[in-house]
Amino acid sequence: MEGNNFSKFESGVKVNVNSNVGHVDKTVFGSKNKPEEKTDFKKNIFDKIILASFFMLFFGLPIFFTGLSFQGVVFEKQIYFYFWVLVALVTWVAKGVMLSEMKIKRTLLDIPIAFFLVFYLISTFFSVDKWHSFWGFFGDPSRGLLGVLFLVVMYYLILSNFNFKTLKWCLGGLVLSSMLVSVFSLLVMFGVKIAPASLNSYIPLSLIGTVSGLKVFLGMMIPLLLVVSLKMNESKKKYVNILGYIALAFVPINLLIVSMVFDKIISATILFGVGFFLLYILSHIVRPKENLAWIPMVAFVLAMIVLATGKNDLAKVNIPIEASPNMEVSWEIIKGGLKEDPMLGSGPATYGFDFSKYKPQAFNENIFYGIRFYQGTGLFFESFSTLGILGAVALLAIVVVFINVAIYLISQDKEKNKIYSLGLLSASIISIVSAFVFRVDGTIILLSAMVGSITMAVIFLESGMEERYLKLSLKASPKFALTLAFIFIIVSAGVAVLFVYIGKAYLADIYAGVATRVSKVTEEGSIKNLNKAISLNDKEGRYYSRVGQEYMVLANEEASKPENSVDVTKIGNYVSASVAYAKEGVSKMPNDALSVSVLAQIYESLSMQVDSTLELAFKSYENLLSLEPHNPVAYLKLGQIKIVPALKETDVTKKKALIKESMGYIEKSVKEKTNFAEGYYYLAVTQNALDQKDESINSLISAVNNDKKNLTYLFNLGRAYQEKGGETDIDNAKKIFEYIVSISPEEVNTNFALGTLYEKIGEKDKAVEKYNKVLETVKKLGSDNDETIGKLNKIISNTKAGISNVNIADSQPINSGQTGDVSNSNQEVELIGPAPVQNPVNQTAPIAGQSIDNATEPAVGN
Structure with missing residues (x-):
């Protein structure tokens, strides 16, 4: 009976439930599904924008340039990087708000990165040049706090939005871009004209920005080309196999270009990276398709041949020499910096200050003595002097943790065959070693960080690591809802401000670029454009110094006209403007040796017409010596300035005293640089004036021996x-x-x-x-x-x-x-140029052919 009752109940339930379910499907679930579909659609749109931003970063960064800016290719790439990271960031935050949840992936690098950022921020606050420590130095802003913050944001953007689809788009974009760079570089090296002559001034020799950067980039790409080729050859589609062999063909092409611009350290680093890749293949920790294991072996042999044979002579163009401080000089600068501020250093992006102040006297004896370096030989050396012990150790911690985690995870679970992880880690190792032993520009720093970020993401993905996230959810609690809303508001406001400022900074530099490319200095042309640059970016001291120089050029040109054509009022206006702008340049960059030397040169140029500026010139050169204690040119200038009143003095005793004082400064110049031909020449002038005939002849002999062509x-x-x-x-x-x-x-x-x-x-x-x-x-x-x-x-x-x-x-x-040809630093020196790495110590006045005449050169026999 119970069974009959159960049977009836069961039968009734079936009928009722089925009919009800059918009804609910058409109403409740049907109406609820529309918002979810709409949400999924929006989410897909956001994901596609983020993916497109990543692709544009990896594909566009190596090849992007306009040639329009004053500061050059590296600066342009930094602006490009900022733009796409901002696009991805805004999209990611907007996606989080729409989904009522934001997930930030957590990794073992979180703590080292946090400590590094804290020390970087503190060092920026106490920097000798706070603005440039925040924004980055002229020409290469990559070392600034802003650049580092963007790198960290980019790291978490990639890790928090990563999957195999992202990997394929990013890796594919980077490999395709590298092929374009290789083809471009090969054509340039062989002297093939790739653009009309009118555009030559806009096209760089290296798309990466520097030749040294090009070598590192091409070396980084070799393991990635191997990975792409190996994976494509696993496909059953013939056209994919063909594309794989095309990618493989760029391995010897890259090595050929590296041998044409050969550097032993870079070549050894590339060999090490390819050897690391091959080691995992031979040990069967990573296993390519059986008949393809020969590919990394051949690549390793080719890399060995490049290292063994050295530079070839196939290049049809002159490759510029890119100098950098050697290890001995770098170590002396570290010691000087650590004595001054061991914990925090001089501040991010202030290596130029450290180099000028702490370079040893022995550096003056080589042919590069007249160059200022604004980047160190290796980030490790550079970070000790600019970030102090705390910043350098934090940077080292990031690298050590990254390598340890990556090697450990790749070496585990051989059955997972982590070939993507191996290729990316090999590329990262090449970039890390290069960055620590070689001077690297901002492009390589950006690319290294991007490849490193993908390396971590791929290793976690291929290893099947449990994903850990910091979740901010509107659904969890009002506290998290408030936090997420606050983050969205702050990010939106910050991004808006950054978009505007970065855009203005880039536009300003384009105006400056237009000004510096013209053949003649004019108020209506070059100076007007430089003033537009200043109005858009009034924080950059280099613009002011350059305008000061250009006004001095105009004053010179006016003064050199026939006497009846000279406009004295114009000269006065030009001179006043020149001094005002140069002083403002020093005000913006008071601890920058180049800005100070520009002002000193302008004062010195005026001293022949305005006696009062002679003392100002003297004080400016003394200020320069406080920033560059071993600058032989500054000592020579002080000696030359002291000669001027001696020439006018009628009292014999006072005249001799002034000449002796002048000789004292000039003697210091030749002590600072024992092969300083110009110093010996002016030392001979003072010795002859003091009737020291034999000493004067000996000094002239030294001048001739050190400059036989003069x-x-x-x-x-x-x-x-x-x-x-x-x-x-x-x-x-x-x-x-x-x-x-x-x-x-x-x-x-x-x-x-x-x-x-x-x-x-x-x-x-x-x-x-x-x-x-x-x-x-x-x-x-x-x-x-x-x-x-x-x-x-x-x-x-x-x-x-x-x-x-x-x-x-x-x-x-x-x-x-x-x-x-008089080797006189007072006569013809070039205006401030775009090079962020090096500026001559006497680069303080007009372009070649437009000289500022400070004084007639005295002859020994008079």
């Missing part, structure tokens, strides 16, 4: 011998003058001096011949030399008549300018 030094050595007057001295002078005339037959001063010498030793015919040569040359110079021509005719007639011209000759009445 005919001015050689000419004045001849004059010094001639003035000394001994038989051997006269013979030396004669040989010197005859040598100069053999090189420069129409050189007026030397021909005249040789004529006086022949006359003195009784060779009258030769003397007349040389005087006539001078007369012919002077007549060619123009029609306003009547007085000089008259003197020469008188000298020639006296010589023929046997009348001595000694008094006339001693006064050296002929002056056609300098003899030979």
Whole structure:
């Protein structure tokens, strides 16, 4: 009976439930499903935008450039990186708000990254140049706090939004981009014209930004090309196999380019990375398709051949030398920085300050003494001086944890065959080793961080690691809802501000780029564009210094006009503007040696017209020495400045005192640089003025020995011998003058001096011949030399008549300018350029051909 009742109940239930369920499906579930479908659609849109941003980062960063900016390719790539990270960040946060949940992936790198950021922030706060420590230094902003924050954001963006689809798009984009870089580089190296001549100034030699960066990038790509080739050859589709072999063909192409711009350290690093890849293949921890194991072996052999054979001569273009401080110099800079501020350093992106202040005196003895380096040889060396012990250790901790975690996870669970992880880790190892032992630019830092981020994400994915997330959910509690809403508001506001400022900074640099590419400095052209740059980005001190220099060029041009055409008012306005802008440049960058030297040069240039600026120039060079204690040029400048009042002084005692003071500074310049030809030359000038004839000759000999091509030094050595007057001295002078005339037959001063010498030793015919040569040359110079021509005719007639011209000759009445090429840092130096890595220590004034004349160069014999 119970069974019958149960049977009836069961039967009734079936009928009722089935009918009800059918009804519910059409109403309740049907109406609820529409918002979920809409949510999924929006989520897919957000995911696609994030994926597109990642693809644009990996594909676009290596090849992006416009050639329009002043600061160059590396700066442009940094702006490009900022843009796409901001797009991905806004999309990710918006997606989190829409889904009422945001998940941030947690990894073992979280704690080292957090400590590194904290120390970076503190070091920025106490920096010697707070703005550039935040934004990044001129030309390469990658070391700034902002750049590091973006790298961290990019890391968590990738890890929190990663899957195999993301991997394929990012890796595919990077490999495709590297192929384009390789083809471009190969064409450039072989001298193939890839664009019209009018566009050549916009196209870089290296798409990465520097040749050294190109070598590192191509080396990084070799393991990734191997991985892509191996995976594609596992496909059953023939066209995919063909594409795999095309990718493989770029391995020898990359190695060929590396050998054309050969560097032993980089080549050894590439070999190490490929060897690491091969090690895991041979040990069967990672197993490619059986018949493809030969591929990494061949790549390893090719890398060995490149390292063993060294540089080849296939390149048809001149590859520029990219210098960097050697390990000894880098170590001295570290020691100096640690003495000053061992814990926090001088601040991020301030290596230029450390290099100027702590470079050893021995650095002045090499050919690169006149270069300022704004990046160290390896991030490890650089971080000790800029970030201090705390920052350097935190950076090292990130690298150590990254490598340990990656190697441990790849080595586990051989059956999972983590070939993507192996290739990416091998590429990361090449970039890490290169960054620690080689000077790397911002492009390589960005690419290394991007590849490193994908490496961690892929290793976790291929290892099947349990995913851990920091979850912020609107559904969990009001506290989390508030947190997520607050994050969205802050991120949105911050992104809006950053978009605007970064856009303005880039536009400003384009205006500056337009200004610096013009052939002539004008107020309506170059200066107007530089002022537009300043109005858009008034934080950048380099713009102000450059405008100051350009106004000085205009003042020079106006002053060099014929006397009846000179506009004194214009000169005054130009000079005032020049000083004002240069002072503002120093105000923006008070601890930057280049900005200070620009102001010092401008004051010195004005000292011939305005006496009061001489003291200002002197103080500016003293300020420069406080930033660059071993700068021989600064000591020479101080000595030259002290010569000026000595020339005007009538009291003999005071005159000698000023000359001795000048000589003291110049002696310091040659102590700082024992092969400083210009220093020895001016030391000879002061010694001669103090009647130290033998010492003066010895100094001139040192000047000539250290700059054998400088005919001015050689000419004045001849004059010094001639003035000394001994038989051997006269013979030396004669040989010197005859040598100069053999090189420069129409050189007026030397021909005249040789004529006086022949006359003195009784060779009258030769003397007349040389005087006539001078007369012919002077007549060619123009029609306003009547007085000089008259003197020469008188000298020639006296010589023929046997009348001595000694008094006339001693006064050296002929002056056609300098003899030979004067190596004088006061004369022709280039305007501030775009190079972020190096600026000459005497790069403080106008472009070549537009000189600022500070003072006439004294001759030893006078």
